[in-house]
Amino acid sequence: xxxxxxxEKKITETGIIGILANVLLAVGKAIVGLIAGAVxxxxxxxxxxxxxxxxxxxIIGVKLSKKKPTKKHPYGxxxxxxxSTIIIAAIILATxxxxxxxxxxxxxxxxxxxxxxxxxxxxxxxxxxxxxxxLFTRARGKKYNSESLVASGTDALMDSIIxxxxxxxxxxxxxxxxxxxxxxxxxxxxxxxxxxxxxLFEGISHVMGKRPDAAxxxxxxxxxxxxxGVLGTYDLLLHNYGPENAIGSLHVEIDSNLTAEExxxxxxxxxxxxxxxxxxxxxxxxxxxxxxxxxxxxxIREIIKSYPxxxxxxxxxxxxxxxxxxxxxxxxxxxxxxxxxxxEVTSKVKEEYPDYNVYINLDxxxxx
Numbered sequence: 475x476x477x478x479x480x481x482e483k484k485i486t487e488t489g490i491i492g493i494l495a496n497v498l499l500a501v502g503k504a505i506v507g508l509i510a511g512a513v514x515x516x517x518x519x520x521x522x523x524x525x526x527x528x529x530x531x532x533i534i535g536v537k538l539s540k541k542k543p544t545k546k547h548p549y550g551x552x553x554x555x556x557x558s559t560i561i562i563a564a565i566i567l568a569t570x571x572x573x574x575x576x577x578x579x580x581x582x583x584x585x586x587x588x589x590x591x592x593x594x595x596x597x598x599x600x601x602x603x604x605x606x607x608x609l610f611t612r613a614r615g616k617k618y619n620s621e622s623l624v625a626s627g628t629d630a631l632m633d634s635i636i637x638x639x640x641x642x643x644x645x646x647x648x649x650x651x652x653x654x655x656x657x658x659x660x661x662x663x664x665x666x667x668x669x670x671x672x673x674l675f676e677g678i679s680h681v682m683g684k685r686p687d688a689a690x691x692x693x694x695x696x697x698x699x700x701x702x703g704v705l706g707t708y709d710l711l712l713h714n715y716g717p718e719n720a721i722g723s724l725h726v727e728i729d730s731n732l733t734a735e736e737x738x739x740x741x742x743x744x745x746x747x748x749x750x751x752x753x754x755x756x757x758x759x760x761x762x763x764x765x766x767x768x769x770x771x772x773x774i775r776e777i778i779k780s781y782p783x784x785x786x787x788x789x790x791x792x793x794x795x796x797x798x799x800x801x802x803x804x805x806x807x808x809x810x811x812x813x814x815x816x817x818e819v820t821s822k823v824k825e826e827y828p829d830y831n832v833y834i835n836l837d838x839x840x841x842x
Contacts, residue, residue: 481618481718485536488614488623492529492630495607496522499600506596512655515597517573517662518640521633522600524569525626528562532622535561539716552716558622559677563670566629570666577659584656591648597641604634619717621680625673632669636662686712688842690752694724697751703728703740705763708788708802710841712754723757727788730762761789761802770827774801777822783809785839792830799823800833812836 500522507515535558543550612627614620643658695707705727712722726744728737741758748756771790778784783806790801809815820832 479540479718481620482536482540484614484618485620485623486533488611489529489533489536489626492532492607492611492626493526495603496526496529499603500526502596503600506593510590510593512593512640512643515593515640515644517576517659518597518600518633518637520573521569521636521662521666524565525629525633527565528622528626528629531558531561531565532620532626534558535622536620549715549721550719552719553681553714555620555622555716556677556680559625559673560681562622562625562629563674563677566666566670566673570663570670573666574660574663577656577663580656580659584653594641594644594648597637597644601634601637601641604630604637608632608634621676621717625676629669629673632665636665639665680714684714686710686714686841691841694722694748694752694754697747698724698726698744701740701743701747703732703736704744705729706761706788708761708804709759709837712841718753720752720754721756722754723759725759725761725789727761727763730764730791732762762791763789764792767792770799773826774823777826778803778819781815781819789835797830798833799827799830800835802835802837804837804839806839809836 500519503515503519503522506512507519535555539550539552539554541551608627608630610627611630612624615623615625615627639658639661643655646652646654691710691712694710698704698707707724707726709725710722711724712720714720726740728740732740737760741760744758745756748754767790770792774790775787778787785804785806787801787803790799792799803819805815816834816836820834823832823834824830
């Protein structure tokens with residue numbers, strides 16, 4: 475039997491709490507809304523019900539994401555959690571669009587409402603519950619790295635704003651006998667649609683390949699640079715296959731005088747350390763650095779600095795016997811014509827070192 479992780483348990487537990495709370499809120503609001511004939515309260519109830527469905531999808535998503543890797547999907551099913559976020563976003567958007575349509579109909583064809591102070595108390599209590607539930611769910615989502623929970627928690631906090639708007643509608647009617655129910659319904663639907671779009675873009679961003687979290691990439695480079703024998707860490711790439719599964723690669727600069735055995739021990743040390751500290755399987759490549767190339771390094775650095783869009787260079791190696799020189803240049807995404815850029819820099823370097831064949835590789839700024 476598969477062992478259930480603490481993360482999975484906590485996400486499931488949070489989802490169940492969300493389901494129970496939202497179902498109770500939906501039932502209470504629906505009863506009050508139907509009795510009062512208030513579209514804003516009814517939409518608020520529907521929104522709470524959609525939140526309960528979102529929690530169910532979150533639980534299903536995290537369960538499916540724990541399936542064992544297969545030959546067809548060797549990296550596992552972790553990204554299912556991101557699709558869960560997209561499905562939740564679609565539900566929120568559908569709810570918002572329906573609410574907007576019905577609210578506009580209410581404005582065009584207004585109906586009498588029968589708000590009471592009991593209605594106000596029910597909606598006011600729902601606001602308190604929603605704020606508490608939203609803060610709790612979002613905090614759990616951030617703690618256990620679940621975008622689905624973060625989306626659900628944020629949506630719950632948005633719902634509290636929606637309920638406040640509903641309460642305003644009730645208060646205006648009770649104090650001044652003015653019916654703004656339809657207009658409040660439109661306002662509510664706008665908030666729902668906004669929350670849905672934000673969740674949708676976040677989910678799509680992860681599926682497409684979002685830039686790795688800067689805090690993690692900076693910490694990885696710092697950890698590697700602390701290892702004796704490492705002169706610099708570059709070209710860090712992280713491929714995310716779910717919140718708990720990442721595979722990556724990086725290059726380290728080392729002294730060119732190290733033996734093959736010493737290099738093997740060093741790369742193994744790096745891999746083991748990163749697996750223990752970050753749970754990331756990392757492929758490690760090397761740049762052999764000649765200390766005698768310091769003069770070349772300074773001259774080439776000055777050449778590269780003169781070009782906009784360059785962020786640095788590394789991996790310089792000059793083979794004096796074969797007259798080959800190679801290095802990598804780190805560039806940002808403003809450089810569009812990469813071939814022309816490489817040709818121009820190559821020409822500048824060859825002016826300084828005409829006897830060398832110059833080979834340049836461009837590294838894009840994929841991580842911090």
